[in-house]
Amino acid sequence: MKLKFLVALGIAATLYSCDDETTGIGQFVADADMIPAKADSYTIETESYLLDSVYSRSSTAYLGKFTDEDYGTFSSDFLVQINCPENFILPDRIEEIKTAKLGLYYTSYFGDSLASIRVQIDPLTKAIKDDGTNKALYYSNLDPTEYYDKNVTPLAIKDYSAYDRTIPDSVRNEDGYYPNVAIDLGDGFCKNFLEKYNYTETVNGKTIHPYFKDSESFINNVLKGFYVHTISGEGSILYISDIYLHLTIAYWTKTSEDKDTLVHTVVPMSSTKEVFMSTRFQNSGMKELVNDPKCTYLKTPAGLCTEVTLPIEEMYQAHKNDTLNSISVSFQKLKDQSNSPFKMGTPSNLLMVRKSEMKDFFENNKVYDNKTTFIATYSSTTNSYDFSKLNRLISYIFSEIRPEIEKGETEWNKWKSEHRDYNKLLLVPVTTESDSQGNIIGVENDLNVNSAMLMGGKDLNNSSDESQRIRMSIIYTNPVQK
Numbered sequence: 001m002k003l004k005f006l007v008a009l010g011i012a013a014t015l016y017s018c019d020d021e022t023t024g025i026g027q028f029v030a031d032a033d034m035i036p037a038k039a040d041s042y043t044i045e046t047e048s049y050l051l052d053s054v055y056s057r058s059s060t061a062y063l064g065k066f067t068d069e070d071y072g073t074f075s076s077d078f079l080v081q082i083n084c085p086e087n088f089i090l091p092d093r094i095e096e097i098k099t100a101k102l103g104l105y106y107t108s109y110f111g112d113s114l115a116s117i118r119v120q121i122d123p124l125t126k127a128i129k130d131d132g133t134n135k136a137l138y139y140s141n142l143d144p145t146e147y148y149d150k151n152v153t154p155l156a157i158k159d160y161s162a163y164d165r166t167i168p169d170s171v172r173n174e175d176g177y178y179p180n181v182a183i184d185l186g187d188g189f190c191k192n193f194l195e196k197y198n199y200t201e202t203v204n205g206k207t208i209h210p211y212f213k214d215s216e217s218f219i220n221n222v223l224k225g226f227y228v229h230t231i232s233g234e235g236s237i238l239y240i241s242d243i244y245l246h247l248t249i250a251y252w253t254k255t256s257e258d259k260d261t262l263v264h265t266v267v268p269m270s271s272t273k274e275v276f277m278s279t280r281f282q283n284s285g286m287k288e289l290v291n292d293p294k295c296t297y298l299k300t301p302a303g304l305c306t307e308v309t310l311p312i313e314e315m316y317q318a319h320k321n322d323t324l325n326s327i328s329v330s331f332q333k334l335k336d337q338s339n340s341p342f343k344m345g346t347p348s349n350l351l352m353v354r355k356s357e358m359k360d361f362f363e364n365n366k367v368y369d370n371k372t373t374f375i376a377t378y379s380s381t382t383n384s385y386d387f388s389k390l391n392r393l394i395s396y397i398f399s400e401i402r403p404e405i406e407k408g409e410t411e412w413n414k415w416k417s418e419h420r421d422y423n424k425l426l427l428v429p430v431t432t433e434s435d436s437q438g439n440i441i442g443v444e445n446d447l448n449v450n451s452a453m454l455m456g457g458k459d460l461n462n463s464s465d466e467s468q469r470i471r472m473s474i475i476y477t478n479p480v481q482k
Contacts, residue, residue: 037325040318040474042311043466046456046469048289048296049307049426053141054324054445055362056301060241062279062447063104063119065234066111071299071339071451072285076237077229078112079124079144081275082245086216088269089209090197093252096188102156102226105180105242110449111342113163115235121156121183122148124381126226130276140281140302151165155226158183162236181238182246193247196222198460211399215275225276237449279447293458295334298347298429301447305428306331306454307355310472312423316398316405319476322390326475330384331376331427332455344451347429350376352393352444355424367443372396375432375440378452385427385454390472397422427454 062076102121126147130137160181171177177259211221219225223245247267255261271277281302288295289304296306331350336343352374353361360391361373368375371392376385401422404415416422429450433442456470463469 011166016310035332035477035479037475037477040476041471042315042474043461043469044311044472045309045461046296046331046454046470047307047309047461048292049305050286050290051302051305053139054302054447055135055138055359056140056279056281056445056447057138058279058447059273059277059446060239060279060447061104061243061277062237062281062301063228063240064109064111064117064237065230066237066342066449067229067234068338068342069340069343071289071303071344072283073234073447074237074284074303075230075234075282076279076301077144077227078279079128079142079147079225079227080238080243080271080277081124081128081215081219081225082223082243082269083272083275084212084215084222084269086214087208087229088212088218090247090267091249091251091265094194094197095250095252097194097247098250098264099246099248100185100190100193101246101248102183102185102228102443103180103242103244103246104183104228104238104240105178105244106162106238107241108239109162109236110239110344111162114165114471115162115233116159116161117180117230117236118157119183120154120229120231121185122150122152122154122227122229124227125149125152127220127224130278137276138278140279142278142280144227144229144280147225155185156183157231159233162238168315178242182311190247193222198386209332219275243277245269281447294460296456298350298427298450298452298454300347300429300450301381301445303451305426306456308352308425308427310394310397310423310425312394312397313403315394315474316401319474320398320402321477321478323479324395324474324476326388327390327394327472328386328388329390329470329472330382331470332384332385333378334453334455336451336453346378346452347446347450348378348383349430349432350378351428351430352376352387352390353423353428355421355426356419358426358428361443362445365442375430375443391474400424439445 037276061078061080063078065073065075067073124147128137136142158181166178196211197209199211200207200210211217247269248264249267250262250264252260253263283303286299286303296305298306329352333346351368354372357372366373368391374387374390376387378385405412429446430443431446432440435441462468
């Protein structure tokens, strides 16, 4: 299982430079002039891991349905609220709200631009209170039937395609053109909206519109939100960056000659980060991929990631008193064999996180720390995801298990049975947010349509040819005690 060899003293300093924070288990004072660096390696095992859901809090909504020959059928829909600015007012002397249109503005899409899909808009029947305490609201398996009545007539139904052929090229090529699906919500919606607006109260001698004083009043009394979902057709997924409710208002005003005249204006209301929005993702046909012994899979969103099992106990027995200078491992991406005309993208970044800590990492908006969580960016040059500085993680796990091992075999086996994931990691596709200096300040689950096959799986784990297995490389020293 292990290959050990000495490294010449002359290159020891170079090896130390692999990590600026070497970590040790024992309490030692190292004499750098006398300690040769050594190398070791271990086989790690991998397998595909099916995600039933992911934490999907995002400013982007996803809509559509797509079937892939390898990864099965994927669909996405979402629930969204509309924000009402404080003390919102419409023009005086309103005659009517002529139209109300829900505009879904998208920056890009995946799949067939001409595929015809039918979208349905239903009003929410239950106000969703998003105070940050209910994390389940942002998981991708959120059940929309808790918040709308599927037996009630929908507000609207519309057919669309990602490339709208009804838009002339002269408009499409204009600066500021923003692809969108505009859905008319009907006269009934307009009349109900205006009735709620026309309800007034007098407070301190001033007439106010109480249902429009802030977003909470608006959501509870006027519009609880929308459930936006496809009901037929497939072939594309829209990546929706902005959602607007456009109200076309007809109201009376005075001309320069002091005569009444009827004019029209469009009043926009939008979904913002101050109100609730959550996308639901559904995947089918991927269970067979989990059991594929020839490789492991990554599939986003909310699909597959790769589970890594480390030989921690074996490593601990060999290196419990060593200083771990550098530990690294690479995961090779295999060639995409798909014949689909719409190939998925490759996940740009992988988060390495302990399996037991993944839920907490995303729910609490943590940023990777290169100590217990790491990020590797896909390299097209090496066709791999390369992780380094893992000595910090291994040393952390060593410090966690050392007290348990020292209690004796019985207690150690009991602890292992209670902490079955102590040696397991997940490789999760993520997107990152950076500040102006290029520092990563945010990490989220990758919600775009991406996939990859990685070298590994049960066949490779059980291969008699050790050179074909995935190896974790270690550089370490045996410090002299003083």
